[in-house]
Amino acid sequence: MTLKTIALNNLRRRKARMAFLVIGLLVGIATVVTLVSLTEALTMETEHKLDQFGAxxxxxxxxxxxxxxxxxxxxxxxxxxxxxxxxxxxxxxxxxxxxxxxxxxxxxxxxxxxxxxxxxxxxxxxxxxxxxxxxxxxxxxxxxxxxxxxxxxxxxxxxxxxxxxxxxxxxxxxxxxxxxxxxxxxxxxxxxxxxxxxxxxxxxxxxxxxxxxxxxxxxxxxxxxxxxxxxxxxxxxxxxxMQQVVKSRMHALDQFRLLSLSVAGVVVFIGALVVFVTMMGSVNERTREIGIFRALGFRRGHVVGLILLEAFIVSLVAGILGYLSGIGATRALLPFLATEHPHFEWSALLMGGSILLAVAVGALASLYPALHASRMDPTEALRAL
Incomplete structure (x- = not known):
């Protein structure tokens, strides 16, 4: 039995916890994708208006x-x-x-x-x-x-x-x-x-x-x-x-972009907290299971790898679903926000970045719970038997 098999079996047994993790990260990634996409689209809309109107x-x-x-x-x-x-x-x-x-x-x-x-x-x-x-x-x-x-x-x-x-x-x-x-x-x-x-x-x-x-x-x-x-x-x-006109317009665009990134950062941070708390709770619930693994000869690196592998799978799923949800939200909202020049482009960079962000956030948020699990004493499992 490999670490991959153990991780997949554990996620299947704990479907509710996996769904909670996916939703927590999915909301964060979807928010990031939506804000970034809308920011770019609205920036293009604003630039289009400025190109056409205002000397x-x-x-x-x-x-x-x-x-x-x-x-x-x-x-x-x-x-x-x-x-x-x-x-x-x-x-x-x-x-x-x-x-x-x-x-x-x-x-x-x-x-x-x-x-x-x-x-x-x-x-x-x-x-x-x-x-x-x-x-x-x-x-x-x-x-x-x-x-x-x-x-x-x-x-x-x-x-x-x-x-x-x-x-x-x-x-x-x-x-x-x-x-x-x-x-x-x-x-x-x-x-x-x-x-x-x-x-x-x-x-x-x-x-x-x-x-x-x-x-x-x-x-x-x-x-x-x-x-x-x-x-x-x-x-x-x-x-x-008229330098003041130019600077004020570009400053407004920069401020709008900064606000969107700030909101996205807060949402991602909340998603990371959800992953951390959930993974920490999962580790505490699996004290006997992890202790048995250690008693059977699993090294600390194996335990860390097991927890991080579970986090990686969940984060990957959340990243893909989050990107698709964010794009769907963008396409739904854009006609109401950019009335004159709605413009949307599929971005491979945004797709890859959102998935990598989900995996990175999930891994970092699961790192401490994984290290905590690897330090468990095998005798804990024997006391629980």
Missing amino acids: NILITPRSDDLAISYGGITVGDVAMQYEPIREADLPLIRTIPERRNIAAVAPKVLGAVRVGEQRVVLMGVDREVEFALKRWWVIDGRPVAADDELVAGSEVAAALDLRMGQQLEINGRTFTLVGLLQPTGAQDDRMLIGSLGMAQQLLGKQDNISLVEVAALCADCPVEEIVEQIAQVLPYTRVIA
């Missing part, structure tokens, strides 16, 4: 004495001397070596216009890009869909007492107010927003751009390199990386 690079005209209001440009009654960005040059941004990491290019033209007796700022934007880029905008009504439509910021709407559907006359042209932008706490609240081509004609800035916002952010995007490459193709502009 972190700003391109403005180069000027030494330019006052700052919106993206580095003051409009209205303030005179400015600078070379505007040429709209024809914007396609050059898509030719840089890191062009694959550029998610959106959002040009804008700014200028002062008169609405009745009030002077306000008109911002012309690329309709297809801007309203997708500014995901945090909440608009009562709808975004601009035509050249004769406008969206008003909250402060402009309050100052001019604007209402949905109202007709506005600007420089002899009539526009319909199709949306009211809820307060954002930014310069957007003080602007009328319309289409880019219309604003260029109205302001007399045909083919000119006041500033460009670029969204370029992913897990390992070299933002500084992108800035340098854009500066090379647009040498007459000033290209700025």
